[in-house]
Amino acid sequence: MSLTLKNMAIKAGKELKITGVPKPDALGFAINIGHEEDNIAFHFNPRFNQHGDHHLIVFNSRQGGSWCKEHREHHFPFEHGEEFKVSITFNNDEFEVKLPNGHSVNFPNRFGDDKYMFLQVEGDVRITGFKLK
Amino acid sequence: MSLTLKNMAIKAGKELKITGVPKPDALGFAINIGHEEDNIAFHFNPRFNQHGDHHLIVFNSRQGGSWCKEHREHHFPFEHGEEFKVSITFNNDEFEVKLPNGHSVNFPNRFGDDKYMFLQVEGDVRITGFKLK
Numbered sequence: 576m577s578l579t580l581k582n583m584a585i586k587a588g589k590e591l592k593i594t595g596v597p598k599p600d601a602l603g604f605a606i607n608i609g610h611e612e613d614n615i616a617f618h619f620n621p622r623f624n625q626h627g628d629h630h631l632i633v634f635n636s637r638q639g640g641s642w643c644k645e646h647r648e649h650h651f652p653f654e655h656g657e658e659f660k661v662s663i664t665f666n667n668d669e670f671e672v673k674l675p676n677g678h679s680v681n682f683p684n685r686f687g688d689d690k691y692m693f694l695q696v697e698g699d700v701r702i703t704g705f706k707l708k
Numbered sequence: 709m710s711l712t713l714k715n716m717a718i719k720a721g722k723e724l725k726i727t728g729v730p731k732p733d734a735l736g737f738a739i740n741i742g743h744e745e746d747n748i749a750f751h752f753n754p755r756f757n758q759h760g761d762h763h764l765i766v767f768n769s770r771q772g773g774s775w776c777k778e779h780r781e782h783h784f785p786f787e788h789g790e791e792f793k794v795s796i797t798f799n800n801d802e803f804e805v806k807l808p809n810g811h812s813v814n815f816p817n818r819f820g821d822d823k824y825m826f827l828q829v830e831g832d833v834r835i836t837g838f839k840l841k
Contacts, residue, residue, distance in 0.1 A: 577713075577714050577715055578712075578713050578714075578716070579711075579712055580710075580711050580835075581710050581711075582710055583711070583834060583835065584834075594839075701716060701717075702713070702716065703839065703840050703841065704837065704838060704839035704840065704841075705837060705838065706727075706836065706837035706839075707836050707837065708836065708837075
């Protein structure tokens with residue numbers, strides 16, 4: 576699975592809802608929002624079993640191709656083969672993700688921008704919908 | 709605007725709903741479903757003012773990089789700057805599109821396949837959502 580949206584303005588104050596289904600044998604997947612592949616303001620990476628991690632979510636950003644400091648979150652409301660919905664909003668200071676269990680997690684908007692034109696979903700997940708409004 | 713989904717199975721019998729907004733000065737846009745850029749089973753191309761056409765929809769397929777025989781449809785329920793919804797379903801024989809005004813149009817499934825892994829939206833449109841179920 577790979578989904579790339581370019582040239583669509585994801586603006587501060589808008590809500591992005593993504594629904595998907597992790598593959599039955601998913602190791603992990605990621606949702607990236609930023610300017611391009613090498614400059615990602617918001618990297619959201621649920622790991623079932625990936626890079627030595629089990630059932631946690633890694634948040635990070637990537638600047639000029641280099642990953643920055645990770646945040647690690649131990650809420651993990653994702654199941655193999657079960658549809659989930661996440662909702663993402665942001666302002667100049669931070670991103671807020673609503674996880675499928677209703678829990679919210681914040682991650683700093685390290686670029687401080689109020690508009691991103693790049694959305695990517697990668698890894699072991701089947702995206703079934705997204706909505707921006 | 710350019711949206712490309714690869715490796716997502718769009719299967720016969722499933723319904724794909726796409727919502728979007730033509731840009732205020734849109735000349736035209738297209739939704740493509742197929743195997744890859746050069747092999748498109750379903751090319752749906754509303755033209756406000758494009759290639760000498762005004763307010764019509766061109767349907768076509770593309771095989772090995774060559775366009776095939778066009779279908780031209782004079783229903784044109786699209787407006788600059790106004791959100792639309794189209795719904796696409798298919799079987800081995802044909803695609804069926806429900807246009808925003810409720811009118812349905814059929815176009816033959818010339819490849820006859822029951823699964824396509826490539827979805828692309830291009831041109832003067834801002835996609836605000838899609839749903840596959």
